[in-house]
Amino acid sequence: MLCAQGVAAPLMLSSFLLQLVRANLPSGCLIASDILSCTNLGLDQVPVELPVMVATLDFNHNHLEYLEDGSFAGLPNLDTIRLAHNQLSRLTPGTFRNTSNIHHLDLSSNQLNIIEQHYFQELVGIKELLLYNNRIVRVESKALSGLINLRKAYLSHNRLTDFPFFSIQEHANLITLDLSSNRMPNLPVEDIAALEESVQQGLFLHNNTLICECSMYSMFKQWEHRGFTSVRDFREEHTCLLYGEHRASVRFLQHVRFFENCTLKLQAKTESMTADVGNSVKLDCETSLKGKNLTYWWVSPHKEYIAPPGNNNTLRMYANGTLEILAAQVEDSGVYLCMAQNHQESRNETHEVNVTVSLNHQEVESFNTGFTTLLGCVVSLVLVLMYLYLTPCRCWCRKQPLPATPSPANECSAQSSILTPTPPATTEGPGRKVSNNKHVVFLEPIKEAQNGRPRAALALEHPKLAVTRSDADSVTSVFSDTTIVP
Incomplete structure (x- = not known):
């Protein structure tokens, strides 16, 4: 009963205020x-x-x-x-x-x-x-x-x-x-x-x-x-x-x-066109004027007056007002203005065409790709030569019997390796084969290896490598003349 009274009170108050407003x-x-x-x-x-x-x-x-x-x-x-x-x-x-x-x-x-x-x-x-x-x-x-x-x-x-x-x-x-x-x-x-x-x-x-x-x-x-x-x-x-x-x-x-005797001065309507270097481009002089008594002329971006048949073997103009750029060049870019005039009716209209001439995109892309590849190869070769002939070696790495425990000489051969992605076998643990001074990109602890290939144990210790192939087929020996021992 109290709950019902508590709900009804606000409703009654709202109804009272609404009646007050309506009053x-x-x-x-x-x-x-x-x-x-x-x-x-x-x-x-x-x-x-x-x-x-x-x-x-x-x-x-x-x-x-x-x-x-x-x-x-x-x-x-x-x-x-x-x-x-x-x-x-x-x-x-x-x-x-x-x-x-x-x-x-x-x-x-x-x-x-x-x-x-x-x-x-x-x-x-x-x-x-x-x-x-x-x-x-x-x-x-x-x-x-x-x-x-x-x-x-x-x-x-x-x-x-x-x-x-x-x-x-x-x-x-x-x-x-x-x-x-x-x-x-x-x-x-x-x-x-x-x-x-x-x-x-x-x-x-x-x-x-x-x-x-x-x-x-x-x-x-x-x-x-x-x-x-x-x-x-x-x-x-x-x-x-x-x-x-x-x-x-x-x-x-x-x-x-x-x-008919009014001279119209209509604002030019601009059209945009794109073209590649060396291609022919035709610009139409669009107009609403009709009749046989129409004359056309153009003004180039360089303020050059163009009338039939054209100028300097680079621009050709036809009787219907079309302007052709025979072999477009980058410097031909700009706004071309066409004027159509009817002398009998004293009427004229203008039309603008904004031309943009650019290098062929495929040629530019091929050139850029080839140049980038060549530059990458040269830089890589220079870095390899710098490492082989300019990197100091403190230990004069020689082939000699390895002691049972790691020595500074062994550490040197591991620290100076950067060329091949094949991780070498180490002398740590039983069954490990002796490294023949192979150069590797990085030195990772390996639990067990066979023929120079890490097993799945590597993925267990490094979860991020679990997405690669378990037998590590993608890991190969590069710049190495050492025979893999079966």
């Missing part, structure tokens, strides 16, 4: 783990008291018209705020005070008009900002400049006529900026070109009211040439107005006749 929240709010959901309840303000440990607040589909100063303060774990489909027209200063840990903020489908610079200053850790489907006509220049951790910003389906691209030039983490379906007639091409390439790859500008002009067309053709997703996935949605007339809207990436 301060509007009816219909749901709490699940660290998520508080108060969606579609007709709320016109955010509840004053919120659960301290909440990480996600969901107030979508309500009637919120304003947010008070510090509406979300005092929530240390707060990570996500969802305020979509409300009636917010502006944000008061200090709305997001003490909320530096927020990573996701959804303000889509509201009535925001101007994104003022103080709106998101406190959100230094924000990574994803949703502002699409509002009535935004302007984004102030410093509104996003301090959000250095921002990765994704969605401002599509608004009324923007321009955007401060220069204010996000330091945003190295920004990978998606959606400005599609707005009302921008012109683009600051130079400011956009100054953005990080990762930002340009994720910059969506389709379905705007762009006026057809050469710099804008050149920028998008360059993005198409480089395979940017923002152009590839929305190719048909890129339109522009001929002479600013709304009734004359064309898909300029598909119908290019209006831009």
Whole structure:
């Protein structure tokens, strides 16, 4: 009975605290783990008291018209705020005070008009900002400049006529900026070109009211040439107005006749190739230009102009723009630049090929192996000769009857041996044969030997040798002219 009361007490306390929390929240709010959901309840303000440990607040589909100063303060774990489909027209200063840990903020489908610079200053850790489907006509220049951790910003389906691209030039983490379906007639091409390439790859500008002009067309053709997703996935949605007339809207990436007189300056696309010395290498001049009126020319890594038929019997150029290096050498490595030009349409494209010429790997490997083997043999021979003729001997080893006990002479013959791996028999113990001054690599105590081969007893005394063959077939006599006694 006491045990049951001890278990029930914490449950009752937890239920009491949950009811206490619910008592301060509007009816219909749901709490699940660290998520508080108060969606579609007709709320016109955010509840004053919120659960301290909440990480996600969901107030979508309500009637919120304003947010008070510090509406979300005092929530240390707060990570996500969802305020979509409300009636917010502006944000008061200090709305997001003490909320530096927020990573996701959804303000889509509201009535925001101007994104003022103080709106998101406190959100230094924000990574994803949703502002699409509002009535935004302007984004102030410093509104996003301090959000250095921002990765994704969605401002599509608004009324923007321009955007401060220069204010996000330091945003190295920004990978998606959606400005599609707005009302921008012109683009600051130079400011956009100054953005990080990762930002340009994720910059969506389709379905705007762009006026057809050469710099804008050149920028998008360059993005198409480089395979940017923002152009590839929305190719048909890129339109522009001929002479600013709304009734004359064309898909300029598909119908290019209006831009025939534009001179395109596309950034070169680099290709890499490798070749061996002496081999022939062909470099293709890849281009999207079509027609019979194309001319090609190349610039070598040494700044040499190359045109058909080629130069100095080392480079050959064909009519289709292909450049052939007849017998590649190491000094031919570098970046080769090809230019394709259509004179009638005043269009040109460039293509780069980075060539690396190296020695044949097999030849280099064979040379290195042979040289290493020869050097090893020479060093071994020198060491042998040095030992045979320069090593001092204190005992003038002579063949003489050996005494019953070890003598310094016998010790000398053992200590000076290094050439043959065959261990000699010693005079220690009965049945041992006399060593004939054979040179051995090391001197190990041997219990019994037969014909110069150690038996399994050696493995028993030295466990590490047990993995070798027990009869020691691999041990042979080297540099020895002494007959093995059976």
